[in-house]
Amino acid sequence: MIHIIKDQIIAENENLRVATATGDYEDTALIEFYDIKNPDFIAGAFQAQFIIYGGLVYLYNDHIELGNTILEIDPNSTHTSASYVRMNNELLAKMNNGTLEPESLNQTLNAEKENMENQMVDTEKFIEEKERSIEEIEKPIEENVPVENMPEENVPVENETIVEPIPEEVIEQEVLPENIPAIEDVVAPEVITTEEPVSMIKRKVKRKIG
């Protein structure tokens, strides 16, 4: 299951935006997109998993390898492979610690289900949060914190509120198409780094809201 937001940037394709409505989609569901140079035309469709994670989802023949890789960059991913690996790891950990009980499987499944639900984003709140982020981004550029300088430990835990505005959020903001040119002006080229950090930021936003 992948949460897709209308108008979000497509991984590895900074000129492309999601045209399909915001919602939760199967990993392989086709998500339509448009080119910002020609927003009136639907240019094509990528799978939902590609929209978020880019081509890495096609690098692996083994879904466990894929799941592990996704979890490295997005520990709370709702991608099916990531979910599978996360549950598997949890059960293995219990087994290794001698805490595996008959009800452990159900507990793990329920925990995963809860995680999925936590990832479901209230779109309206999401947009509000995004709009607030945009306002903060419009502050002088020197206040921005480059993504590449963010240590891993800065990743907020669930429900923690993010205080620092993060410029990359602009990339995925939920905005109307007519706002896009302005956003493009705000995002300096050097701020756009790789898609993986972008995906990380996206996850932070979700947790903050959820």
Added chain:
Amino acid sequence: MAKRAAEHFFTGDTVPYSSYDATKTMLGDLIKQYTGATSVDKFAGPMKIGIGRPMEAGVPIASAYPHVLKLSDDKYWIFLSENSTAAATRRIVMYEYVVSSSAFEWNGFITLTFPTATAHTIRGFRVARELYTTGTASVNGTTVTGVGTAWADSGLSVGCRIGFGSTDAAQISTWYEISSINSNTGITLTTDAGIIASGDYVIEDLSIAVSTTNATLTNGGVFLVKGLQPLAFAPGGTTIPAATTIDNIRAVYWLADAGTVTNTISCGLAIDEKDSWTQQYIYVIDGTTTTCRVYKYNIRAPLTSIASGKTTSGFVLVTGAQNPATVVTQINNGRIGTLNHGPGVGVKCLYFVTVSRVFRAELVNITSGNTTWQSDSMTENPPGGSTTYALTNALSSVEVSDTIDRLIVMSSGAAGVRSYVTRYQTSGEQFDHIFLAEDKQLDQNTADSDAVVHPSINASVFSAWVENGIGFLCRNGTAATLNQIYSLPIGAHWAYASGTFNQQLITPKMLTPNAISYSKLYVDSERMLGNGTLGMSLEPFRMYYRLNGIDDNTGSWVIIEDSGDLAYLVPSTEIQFMFEFRILGTTCIPARIYSLSLVYEDNTTDSHYQPSVAQSSTVGKTFAWRFSTAFGGTVPELRVRLYDAVTGSGPLVDDTTVSPAGVWEKSTDDGATWGAYNSNDKANDITYIRYTPLALADDIKVRALLTQN
């Protein structure tokens, strides 16, 4: 006469056979002269076997169904389609292949996002590359303006590339990707190309057609990928989106045959040549038994009414069902070609296989609803008959090798069954060749370095493509152990080497001045590659000679026995040798020739005799020789010639042991006693012969020459 040797090492100048020069080594297209640091690196022979390992590339992708495009004499592009467990996306891999080094270089891959996101299995796969060069083009920044061009009407796609300055793609050093095709005379580039004056240009239109079956049957069918270029095949991959409503962009289109697809049991896909920029047909065999029929699509038709990437505007027709009586395979089955022999001579046909037959269908018979579209078939019949090689009943695909005018019929490899190369005939004759063998060697990268790369069957299906005589055989495994692609110089096989394709190794002419007789040809060749444990024998070769028509390449070749014996020849002042090689065998490892030596006798004293002053007599006018080297049998007829040593004139006397005018004598006791001459071989080291002419003038200096007659 003395024994002489004329040598040739394969280290000198070479020319292609098409530039015949009797002073150089001549090579067919598939014959190479290699060099290197050590003596065993310097040899000539058919090109080495090359290997690519898709499952050991930067991104391991189980690959199959090679489609090869020749870019230049030394550079090919090889495309392979993904062969792993069915999935919603499929990947296409690209290699570059360098003929001179037999090297496969992995470029990368693209990922196809199908308009139907259910699990696809690719059953057929073809690549179309066409060059558009009509008119002229100029550039200002990213704006390209054409004169006499029809870019939009020609169905060129966004995502393809354009180069300027030549109509020859091989001459283009800088390519630009097309970001939009605005009109027949207007193109926009993705990057600034500066200012380029109006002139020649070339657009490379690259597209891929795949036929798939699908977990949801009606989600399968034919898909067309437009707007590709080589750089899209990047090491990290490029994901091609599913098309939606717009034609001629980089996307995956679903060429449906109907609103609900009926082309659901694809067996493979064959592509015809481009007829025009709006017409190029592909043919998809559908149905494995009673419902077997052919779907025809036009991959250059303007696509209209595209919805969610799906359109029926590329569909042309479907034949009626015709039962082939045996099961049609679904392994890249179907190839269009025109053979120059057999029932399909000169006629463009679709060839395909069932498990036990090869079928032919003339393209003109592939018409809507036709239930008799199959022309005829050829039943499997191995060389030597089925009592020599059991019928496989496991044919899997067929490829046309036009350079040798033969079909390459691959089998499933199950239980090690072999594959064939053959003519197409319906007279029940045996197939021409059987090749490949099961020896279980794995050719993964971690194999022992002494193991010799070669296409062992390994109980695996191979898929094949032959381009300009080079067979690209892909073992369709899905693990690193069993997924390799090999290059094999099939066209150099000795049965076809002498045709117009000319895949022979020809030496420069070798001079044999004053030759009286030829003895033997000695050839130094590699006997085994690798070490004693893992080493492997090479395929054999044949040797030929000719004495006439050397300079103008008109002389006929005569085969030489493996003994190398040439003693039966009447010698000439020059001789030339030629080699042909077997490729279609068990290991298929081509032979390697290092050098050759021709041993002959010239018109100085025969090497078996030494002039003897002690036993000669000026008074008696007797000339003697010691019998120094045995012949190993009856002494051949001898001949003596006496010349004036001062003037060189003569011979003054010319006599033989068979019908002598003078007196021939022989001694076996160091000249103590002399008896009548006989042709017995040397008895001991004190055996002598001598000759006294019937008449010889006095007071002259004489040079006596003893030779074989």
